Amino acid sequence: MTLRSAKDVVAVAQRTERGIALEELGGIRERVTVRRDQRATRSSWPFHQLGTFITYKAQRAGVPAVQVDAAYTSQRCPRCGNTERANRPARDQFCCRRCGLAGPADVVAGVNVRDRARSAWVFVNMPQPA
Template identity: 70%
Template sequence: MIAKNLVAVAQRTGRGIALEDLSGIRGRVRPRRNQRAVHASWSFHQLGAFIEYKARRAGVRVITVDARFTSQLCPDCGYTARNNRFSRDGFGCRMCGLAGPADHVAGINVRNRARLSVGTCQRARTCRLKADG
């Protein structure tokens, strides 16, 4: 249902969908003991596959971008630091002072990387767009 709604909004608004490449995340993240069961049931790959499948059928572009530092990078000034994430839910740039919900800031960074990818792709005529192939 989540994938269907995302694709429907992208199709209705004439936009694409940008996803983080989360392959290998299970090996990089160290959950607390009481969070291990939830961590083991994450289905990032399955959701991504559903989004790609439904997007392909609807003619919506899907771009996968590098996930490194998306939650630590300031979208305004470009400063990247671990302590920009002062809590699980909070972001505050130590350089320029931009603050906001960490997930929102990470989403902006994913969008910006996707836009750069499409711009580079259109100039070089080499795309990694999954909806095209």
């Protein structure tokens, strides 16, 4: 299934009765360094716009959506918690230097985003003491 828009993302979350977790990517333009010939392409990344659209449409549809800190999501092992740059031996690959968990870097980052979102959701929805 190819998701082509914020509407598609929200529709899948609504149909599967799940929430949406997004990385907070504020300041990404300042953090990412690119070659001169890539500047025009990279400066038009629509991350903020897509996140805004997803959040807005999710709210209207009653789908929970949360943004989480993006720091180290692609370097942290979701199994043992080891976080280091060496866990990413290649751009697309993840291999934990402590426990050996290996797989596509984007999948590992997605698991970390999901786990952070679950923690944030539990914290935000904790019952308040009387």
